Amino acid sequence: SLQSLLSSMLASVPDAMIVIDEHGIVMAFSSAAEKMFGYKAADIAGKNVSVLMTHRDEDHHNRYIRNYLDTGVAHIIGIGRIVEAKLADGSTIPVELKIGEADISGRKIFTGYIRDVTDQQAQQHKLSQLQ
C-alpha cells in the first residue's frame, strides 16, 4: 500500500519528516521525527497531525488545510515558517516547518519537513542581548 511504501521511505531519511493526507491524518512519520517528538511512528500514524501542536493551532489546523484545498492560497507551502511544535512529554520547541505537496494515484498528500531551531533562537537571543 501507499502507506507502507511511504513508511519504509521515511524509516531511512535523515530528517524529521511527516506525511499527511488531505484530512491532516498522519500516513508516515520518519525515524528522525520519532526521536525529535518522542513518539513511535506506529502510535502517531492514523492520528491528526494537530496532536503535534499547541492549542493555538491544534483546533484550527484542519481549517488551514481545507482553506488551502478550497482556495489554492498557500501560507506555508513554498514559503516555510517557524512554528511551535509540541513534543510527547508536553514541552514545546520552535521548529522550522517546510511543506511540500504531491498527488499520488488521485490522492493529495502533504510532506512536512521539521527542523529544531532551539539552538539558533538561543544564539539570536544572546546576540540581541550583546547589542
Ligand code: HEM
Ligand atoms: C497550514 C501550523 C505541522 C501541513 C498551517 C498554518 C499554520 C500551521 C499556522 C496556517 C498558516 C496560515 O494560514 O497563515 C502548523 C504547526 C505545525 C504544523 C504549528 C507543528 C507541528 C504541519 C505538518 C504538515 C502541515 C507536519 C504536513 C505534513 C499544513 C498544510 C497547510 C498548513 C497543508 C495549508 C497550506 C499552507 O497554508 O501553506 N499549519 N503546522 N502542517 N499546514 Fe501546518
